[in-house]
Amino acid sequence: xxxxxxxxxxxxxxxxxxxxxxxxxxxxxxxxxxxxxxxxxxxxxxxxxxxxxxxxxxxxxxxxxxxxxxxxxxxxxxxxxxxxxxxxxxxxxxxxxxxxxxxxxxxxxxxxxxxxxxxxxxxxxxxxxxxxxxxxxxxxxxxxxxxxxxxxxxxxxxxxxxxxxxxxxxxxxxxxxxxxxxxxxxxxxxxxxxxxxxxxxxxxxxxxxxxxxxxxxxxxxxxxxxxxxxxxxxxxxxxxxxxxxxxxxxxxxxxxxxxxxxxx
Amino acid sequence: xxxxxxxxxxxxxxxxxxxxxxxxxxxxxxxxxxxxxxxxxxxxxxxxxxxxxxxxxxxxxxxxxxxxxxxxxxxxxxxxxxxxxxxxxxxxxxxxxxxxxxxxxxxxxxxxxxxxxxxxxxxxxxxxxxxxxxxxxxxxxxxxxxxxxxxxxxxxxxxxxxxxxxxxxxxxxxxxxxxxxxxxxxxxxxxxxxxxxxxxxxxxxxxxxxxxxxxxxxxxxxxxxxxxxxxxxxxxxxxxxxxxxxxxxxxxxxxxxxxxxxxxxxxxxxxxxxxxxxxxxxxxxxxxxxxxxxxxxxxxxxxxxxxxxxxxxxxxxxxxxxxxxxxxxxxxxxxxxxxxxxxxxxxxxxxxxxxxxxxxxxxxxxxxxxxxx
Numbered sequence: 001x002x003x004x005x006x007x008x009x010x011x012x013x014x015x016x017x018x019x020x021x022x023x024x025x026x027x028x029x030x031x032x033x034x035x036x037x038x039x040x041x042x043x044x045x046x047x048x049x050x051x052x053x054x055x056x057x058x059x060x061x062x063x064x065x066x067x068x069x070x071x072x073x074x075x076x077x078x079x080x081x082x083x084x085x086x087x088x089x090x091x092x093x094x095x096x097x098x099x100x101x102x103x104x105x106x107x108x109x110x111x112x113x114x115x116x117x118x119x120x121x122x123x124x125x126x127x128x129x130x131x132x133x134x135x136x137x138x139x140x141x142x143x144x145x146x147x148x149x150x151x152x153x154x155x156x157x158x159x160x161x162x163x164x165x166x167x168x169x170x171x172x173x174x175x176x177x178x179x180x181x182x183x184x185x186x187x188x189x190x191x192x193x194x195x196x197x198x199x200x201x202x203x204x205x206x207x208x209x210x211x212x213x214x215x216x217x218x219x220x221x222x223x224x225x226x227x228x229x230x231x232x233x234x235x236x237x238x239x240x241x242x243x244x245x246x247x248x249x250x251x252x253x254x255x256x257x258x259x260x261x262x263x264x
Numbered sequence: 265x266x267x268x269x270x271x272x273x274x275x276x277x278x279x280x281x282x283x284x285x286x287x288x289x290x291x292x293x294x295x296x297x298x299x300x301x302x303x304x305x306x307x308x309x310x311x312x313x314x315x316x317x318x319x320x321x322x323x324x325x326x327x328x329x330x331x332x333x334x335x336x337x338x339x340x341x342x343x344x345x346x347x348x349x350x351x352x353x354x355x356x357x358x359x360x361x362x363x364x365x366x367x368x369x370x371x372x373x374x375x376x377x378x379x380x381x382x383x384x385x386x387x388x389x390x391x392x393x394x395x396x397x398x399x400x401x402x403x404x405x406x407x408x409x410x411x412x413x414x415x416x417x418x419x420x421x422x423x424x425x426x427x428x429x430x431x432x433x434x435x436x437x438x439x440x441x442x443x444x445x446x447x448x449x450x451x452x453x454x455x456x457x458x459x460x461x462x463x464x465x466x467x468x469x470x471x472x473x474x475x476x477x478x479x480x481x482x483x484x485x486x487x488x489x490x491x492x493x494x495x496x497x498x499x500x501x502x503x504x505x506x507x508x509x510x511x512x513x514x515x516x517x518x519x520x521x522x523x524x525x526x527x528x529x530x531x532x533x534x535x536x537x538x539x540x541x542x543x544x545x546x547x548x549x550x551x552x553x554x555x556x557x558x559x560x561x562x563x564x565x566x567x568x569x570x571x572x573x574x575x576x577x578x579x580x581x582x583x584x585x586x587x588x589x590x591x592x593x594x595x596x597x598x599x600x601x602x603x604x605x606x607x608x609x610x611x612x613x614x615x616x617x618x619x620x621x622x623x624x625x626x627x628x629x630x631x632x633x634x635x636x637x
């Protein structure tokens with residue numbers, strides 16, 4: 001499998017600094033087509049900064065990021081917008097537009113980019129919301145009156161609106177109940193299989209790690225310490241990684257995933 | 265490949281041929297096709313998906329709506345595993361999902377009446393709330409004044425800097441210019457009577473009694489009331505004010521009282537700056553174009569203008585300050601989460617405080633006139 005894999009995102013020699021504080025030094029990371037890559041790391045290890053550098057919200061101090069073989073920083077506005085249309089981003093806090101209803105939030109990119117009529121766009125937005133598991137009663141509400149879990153789902157529906165090629169998820173299952181989180185994991189798997197999505201997933205959820213990820217990248221000491229299949233990463237000789245995967249929570253999640261695997 | 269949905273009625277039972285890429289790019293035309301076809305085929309029709317190309321969630325939702333559950337379960341066998349899973353997932357989620365029917369609109373006249381009624385009610389509620397809020401601030405102020413060890417000096421000083429010191433240059437410039445304009449106006453009109461010397465009285469009277477305090481208050485309403493609303497509003501939207509309450513603290517005491525006190529101190533000081541600058545503006549015009557030298561200007565000022573005019577002007581400043589700060593903070597507390605709401609309440613804070621300032625000033629002018637002060 002490894003030799004022929006096509007990288008949709010290539011980050012090389014990435015450095016991000018805030019004043020005198022350095023977050024990334026010489027960071028290299030690839031995301032291959034059709035894979036679910038989980039990025040893990042301690043709080044403040046720069047996971048969200050990495051995501052922002054890749055989608056072009058932050059210009060790295062050094063290094064470059066190639067998306068679909070193109071360097072976003074060198075493209076003009078039109079080309080850039082074309083590439084960005086193939087991204088779906090789920091922000092940590094949802095980042096729904098607070099002055100639009102949930103349906104309008106999802107319909108907005110459909111109207112602006114796919115050129116659908118308002119009625120069609122809102123109909124399709126309803127489908128995406130249903131897909132993301134949002135109850136119908138929430139469709140006409142404003143984000144301020146939704147619960148945290150519902151905001152996550154609505155934001156996923158918006159990220160999926162244009163059927164993107166790459167889905168960026170920043171802690172998607174944080175704040176969801178375990179049933180909702182499991183359904184969320186399953187939904188991402190289904191979508192990946194059906195649409196050939198590549199998924200860049202930042203998570204602290206060990207269950208998600210064990211259930212759906214193809215590869216795991218560990219962000220530590222300002223770079224990607226190790227990236228590879230979970231089993232390989234687990235065996236890495238590093239105190240933080242050991243603590244992460246073999247601590248009480250890591251063991252519990254591993255056992256749960258193993259017993260679930262036997263039942264199937 | 266160009267996507268299509270066609271009904272082949274030559275065979276029996278009829279066959280529904282689905283071909284091409286069913287993706288978002290073709291959504292509008294596919295939707296039109298499938299709506300046209302939906303009424304034409306009956307229960308026996310067999311769907312043929314063997315020519316189906318790429319499929320995404322948009323196409324899958326159309327297919328699911330076109331074919332329905334039963335037919336989908338029969339005809340998807342030849343599809344790749346991934347597309348089948350997608351169809352099944354989409355179908356499962358859209359099954360009991362339809363856009364809710366919007367309520368019918370009421371007649372225009374009724375809507376008009378309803379809106380007028382709403383506006384009147386809002387005005388009444390706003391007034392009541394403002395009076396209640398003013399009472400709350402006064403009560404908190406009164407209890408805190410008696411406990412000097414609980415005074416919060418640092419936030420008050422910080423707010424004085426933001427609302428007073430930072431605003432001083434703009435207040436000074438603005439009143440200087442208005443002072444010059446008033447002097448020009450006076451000179452133009454009074455020259456016909458050969459009474460240009462009374463320009464001094466005009467500038468001094470208008471600035472000491474009205475213009476300095478009114479201009480400053482309007483500027484503060486635009487600058488400070490809006491800032492207070494935006495600050496408290498985004499704290500409200502971020503649940504910070506709820507957090508203050510759950511920590512057992514009083515948001516009025518913590519957030520509102522320092523702001524009110526700061527403006528109570530800053531506005532009179534700014535008013536004094538405005539008086540001086542307005543009169544200086546008048547004096548400059550007098551010196552340059554009316555041949556009234558500054559020394560003569562000053563001596564006229566001393567002999568003609570009583571100190572009560574200065575006091576009348578300055579007396580109004582604390583009342584304006586209190587109301588501007590109270591309205592700004594109250595509107596901030598009314599914010600309800602969305603970015604739009606922050607904007608609406610900021611606008612409302614500025615409009616209300618300018619309105620209140622002008623109305624109060626008019627009432628005060630009448631009062632002082634009747635009292636002969």
